[in-house]
Structures are given as C-alpha cells and as structure tokens.
Amino acid sequence: AQSVAQPEDQVNVAEGNPLTVKCTYSVSGNPYLFWYVQYPNRGLQFLLKYITGDNLVKGSYGFEAEFNKSQTSFHLKKPSALVSDSALYFCAVGRGGGATNKLIFGTGTLLAVQP
Amino acid sequence: GAVVSQHPSWVICKSGTSVKIECRSLDFQATTMFWYRQFPKQSLMLMATSNEGSKATYEQGVEKDKFLINHASLTLSTLTVTSAHPEDSSFYICSAQDIEAFFGQGTRLTVV
Numbered sequence: 001a002q003s004v005a006q007p008e009d010q011v012n013v014a015e016g017n018p019l020t021v022k023c024t025y026s027v028s029g030n031p032y033l034f035w036y037v038q039y040p041n042r043g044l045q046f047l048l049k050y051i052t053g054d055n056l057v058k059g060s061y062g063f064e065a066e067f068n069k070s071q072t073s074f075h076l077k078k079p080s081a082l083v084s085d086s087a088l089y090f091c092a093v094g095r096g097g098g099a100t101n102k103l104i105f106g107t108g109t110l111l112a113v114q115p
Numbered sequence: 116g117a118v119v120s121q122h123p124s125w126v127i128c129k130s131g132t133s134v135k136i137e138c139r140s141l142d143f144q145a146t147t148m149f150w151y152r153q154f155p156k157q158s159l160m161l162m163a164t165s166n167e168g169s170k171a172t173y174e175q176g177v178e179k180d181k182f183l184i185n186h187a188s189l190t191l192s193t194l195t196v197t198s199a200h201p202e203d204s205s206f207y208i209c210s211a212q213d214i215e216a217f218f219g220q221g222t223r224l225t226v227v
Contacts (some may be wrong), residue, residue, distance in 0.1 A: 042221060043119075043208050043219050106160045
C-alpha cells in the first residue's frame with residue numbers, strides 16, 4: 001500500500017534563511033512524488049514532481065526537492081525563505097502515472113516564515 | 116498548467132437541503148476526476164473517483180447515496196451533498212490529472 005508521512009506539523013523559519021519541509025514515502029515499485037502548496041480557503045497548487053531522472057527536482061517559486069531512494073525521502077527545500085511562502089504544504093505519492101492514478105497525500109506541514 | 120474550475124467557492128445551506136458543487140476542466144478533457152474532503156488543519160481525504168459515463172467509485176466509509184457524483188461529460192463532474200447536515204460542513208476539493216493533479220479552488224460548505 002502507498003503511504004506518505006510528513007513528520008512535522010509546523011516548520012518555523014526566519015525570512016532569508018533556508019527552509020526544509022520533510023517527506024518520506026512508502027510505495028511498491030517506482031514512486032511518482034509531488035509537492036503541493038495550499039493557501040487559506042484555496043485549492044492546492046502544484047509545485048514540483050519527481051517521476052524519473054535527476055534526483056534534484058526544481059519547481060515553482062524557487063522550490064526544489066531531492067529524491068533519495070535509499071532513505072525513501074523527498075524533502076522540499078528553498079535556499080532563502082520569503083514571508084509569502086507561508087502556507088500549508090502537502091507531499092503526495094502515486095504509483096505510476098496517468099489520469100486515473102490515485103494520489104495519497106501526507107498530513108501537511110504548515111510553514112511559517114517570520115519577517 | 117491545466118485549469119480546473121470549481122463552483123461555488125462557498126455556500127451556506129439549511130440542514131436537510133441539497134447542495135450541488137461543480138468541477139470543470141477548462142482546457143483539457145478529463146475522463147477521471149477526484150473529489151476530496153478536507154477538515155480544518157487536516158489532509159485531503161479522497162471521497163470518490165468520478166468516471167465519465169459510468170458510476171463513481173467511492174472510498175470505504177463514504178456514503179454514495181449521500182454524496183452523489185455525476186460525470187456526464189469530459190469536462191464536468193458534479194458532487195451533490197444530499198440532505199445536508201451540520202456534520203457535512205467541510206471544504207470540498209476536486210481535481211483532474213494527467214500526471215500531476217490540478218485542483219479546483221475548493222468549496223467551503225457550511226450547513227446551518
């Protein structure tokens with residue numbers, strides 16, 4: 001069965017500092033991994049994905065994530081946090097791709113960037 | 116990226132009434148859409164998979180007679196909450212996907 005864990009309910013970081021939001025996964029076969037961001041009372045916005053290829057994936061708004069197969073992790077990172085990055089972040093895992101593939105979401109991590 | 120539009124953004128209804136939420140894929144054809152429910156400060160819970168031209172597939176524990184899903188065209192899926200009660204108050208989100216999922220804006224339902 002697929003599962004994804006986000007061990008931190010909240011991450012606090014000062015503006016300008018690097019940030020990391022953690023995600024680990026469990027899936028049989030090759031994983032499809034995603035990060036989404038959600039602002040209050042809004043749907044989720046796609047940030048980046050890992051399907052295959054380079055382990056370091058670059059996405060929207062300066063975010064990147066590193067796929068680590070041995071540690072089954074896909075942590076989200078940004079070199080310099082902005083106050084506007086404050087939001088709820090979800091990691092998701094799928095098995096295979098395509099329009100009918102169910103995604104399993106983590107519980108979410110609230111990122112708070114202090115000015 | 117692709118655009119998925121969800122309507123309404125918010126709705127308040129009286130207990131016992133029914134509410135319909137629409138989910139449209141604006142620039143691509145979606146044979147499959149997904150409906151999620153999100154409680155405050157919690158993750159998305161998949162309710163059902165909406166299949167164009169056939170019955171929806173519901174997740175375990177989701178009442179199909181209460182949450183009616185219709186996917187009559189390749190660009191429109193609807194979720195109807197029937198005989199709504201206060202415990203149905205929640206944030207409902209739809210998505211369609213190619214490889215990654217594209218989400219609607221969500222609908223805040225409040226049943227009073």
